Amino acid sequence: MDDATGGLYRKLSEFNLFDTLSNRFHSDDFNATRSEYIRTRVNILSIIFAIFAPLWIPIDYLLLTSDDAGVIAVYRLLLSIAMLGLLLTNNIRKRNLQHSLLCLTLLIIFPALFYTVCLLQLSGNDTLIGYSFIPFLLVAILSVFPLTLIEASVLGTGLIAALLCNDFFYGTLFTLSGFKDLWLISILLVIALWANQAQLHMLLRLYRQATRDPLTGLLNRRVMMERMKEMSKTWSKSEQPVVSVLMLDLDRFKRINDTYGHLTGxxxxxxxxxxxxxxLRSTDILTRYGGEEFTAILPGSDMENASHAAERIRMHCEQSWVASTDNEPVRFTVSIGVGELKPGETFNDALHRVDNSLYEAKKTGRNKVVQAD
Ligand SMILES: Nc1nc2c(ncn2[C@@H]2O[C@H](COP(=O)(O)OP(=O)(O)OP(=O)(O)O)[C@@H](O)[C@H]2O)c(=O)[nH]1
Known part of the structure; x- marks a missing residue:
């Protein structure tokens, strides 16, 4: 493989398709972050539509018969009102991806409907100015959003279907002009899909950089604290579910660093x-708390289950090793504190209790699991 091909291959491998294909592989927190991006863009675009739609009314009066211009003026005002309604609806639920995607769909549907009813009203008028670009504009708008391939394809296919229906109704579907429109919108859609993917990819990268520890890929302490806060907020409204906490600290890690070097560490x-x-389970929240200290929040696990999980981790470490830079086997062990959140207790208090039991594990010989009181 030559350098150029190798470089391209590496770039494609870095670009994990599953990351940008669908939101099934995204965390709830990332979905909430993405929904905020979509929400702010829908806000701006709905304001732009609400302002610009009625501004064309005087031009319609210059170009169209006054009867047509009057009807279209009503449509334009209705579009403007619909966009203001969308602006309000869009901000009712924040950090909710489904809601933001629904509002984005409405942002596309309202002007598409406007386009269709205008064509119906103006059928027979060959010198339409200011209307034929609407489907292309809508496809271009799609490119502003960080969408998954599936979301963008669904919206784009809907727009092409709307264009085809209008062409069919107008009798231009199988004409050169109809083909030209289809060709142009398809090219625009491919460019929009590419822009969506690039935006989503960049957003995911920034999100990961801000939330994950680069060495281990686990969440960082700040994000864990935020997640705990969000979890606790939902609990106050309903009953507190079972949840346990582990605090884990590698034993004599300084010695590993000093003996084999930081790279091996x-x-x-x-x-x-x-x-x-x-x-642990994929639903557990794993964090690099700092240095050689880690935490795990185990939703749905009581003290007994969490202790079993901690014991599994401890034994797995005992049986593991990594090769040092001089190819020597380096063994390591871990001490673990474990505790179940008590009714009404804050996460911080639980962490404090579990930290004490971790300290107890260290004090009484290391490489052990100690349950908090
Ligand atoms: N290689 C490496 N070392 C780190 C990193 N972060 C922290 N450390 C080291 O981790 C060591 C932690 O040492 P101590 O806090 O003394 O704890 P310990 O040697 O594990 O002893 P006990 O916890 O009492 O068993 C320090 O030497 C830090 O420099 C890192 O990202 N990489």
């Missing part, structure tokens, strides 16, 4: 985080 940290991922 880093490899141990990576191997340990992989063990945590292997032994």
């Amino acid at each position: 880093d490899q141990v940290l990576q191997a340990f985080s992989q063990i945590m991922k292997d032994e």
